[in-house]
Amino acid sequence: MRDLDIGLLRAFVVTAECGSVSGAAQRLARTQAAVSMQLRRLEDDLGTRLLNRSTRGMELTEAGHVLFPYAQKILGLSVGARQALAGSAVQGSIRFGMIEDIAVGSLPKALQRFAECHPGVALELTVTESTVLSEKLSLGQLxxxxxxxxxxxxxxxxxxxxxxxxVAARGFTIPQDGPLPLVTFDGVCTWRQKMIEVLAGSKKPWRTVLTSASLASIQSMIEAGLGIAVLLDLNIRANTMRVLGANEGLPPAPVIELGLFAADDQGLSSRPVSALWTFLSDELQAEALATGQSAA
Structure with missing residues (x-):
């Protein structure tokens, strides 16, 4: 029985996490053709299909679901072994905060990879609004x-x-007469302000049908057909929602900016924080590239 090729496993894991060969190619700094060849080689070696292409991207087959946790563990042990031999094992704790909108999708997977590669680091996660994150940073609580x-x-x-x-529900029809029914975020939210400015600039009338601080409730109300909203790609449920645009008479949706902050100027001098920063910056820049946006 032959050993599994760790390079092929890495291509498999990254493709599964990104949901596409193109996303995996960007993260691995390889061509799409090279990543596709690695996936075929792994499937040929194992004699089974690991990934299927669907309307939502590349999805794991039953065999892929079996292999995935083993592949993650193998990759994590490989990194850990190198660090242990180099005397660079990282120890400590990190208090990490994020807004709810990015506490889904690829970022939690990056945190999972970090935890596997750095078992000596304890992660304490907080999901809340940006204003609360700002206060916790200034108080040294993050x-x-x-x-x-x-x-x-x-x-x-x-x-x-x-x-x-x-975004709207798949069966939703924009009213021909009357204002657009909007589902919006509650509290201090610059995204809501940008959305309203875009509508005002296009002289599009609107009314608020729901305001909520919960992303999950906003997604549920969209799916129920109560109105339309603006969401990030990673928050769109492809099987129940559809993206709207010029065909429905809507102006281009706004672009938002996110930032990565440390508690103070010495934040990255901490070895655990520096190690986490490496994982996060790679993930976030790959995501920006995948959506055609800029990172700096």
Whole structure:
């Protein structure tokens, strides 16, 4: 029985996490053809199909679901072994905060990979609004946070831009007469302000049908057909929602900015925080590239 090729396993894991060969190619700094060849080689070696292409991207087959946790563990042990031999094992704790909108999708997977590669680091996660993250950073209650740069005090270590999309339920019909029914975020939210400015600029009338601080409730209300909203790509449920645009008479949806912040200027001098920063910056820049936006 032959050993599994760790390079092929890495291509498999990253493709599964990104949901596409193109996303995996960007993260691995390889061509799409090279990643596709690695996936075929792994499937040929195992004699089974691991990934299927669907309307939502590349999805794991039953065999892929079996292999995935083993592949993650193998990759994590490989990194851990190198660090142990080099005497660079990282120990400590990190208090990391983020807004709810990015506490889904690929970022939690990056945190999972970090935890597997650095078992000596204890992660304490907080999901809340940007204004609360700003307060916790200033009080020293968080080490690192990701949120809206307009609402968090201090200079971000990294910023990147992501597009919002107009989204509605699959069976939703925009009213021909009368204002657009909007489902919006509650509290201090620059995204809501940007959305209203875009509608005002296009002289599109609107009315608020629901305001909520919960992303899950906003998604549920969209699916129920109560109105339309703006969401990030990673928050759109492809099987129940559809993206709207010029065909429905809507102006281009706004682009938002996010920032990565440390509690103070010495934040990255902490070895655990520095190690986490490496994982997060790679993930966030790959995501920005995948959506055609900029990171700096």
């Amino acid at each position: 080490d690192v946070a990701i949120g809206d740069p307009q609402l968090i005090r201090g200079r971000p270590l990294l910023t990147w831009r992501l597009p919002l999309r107009w």
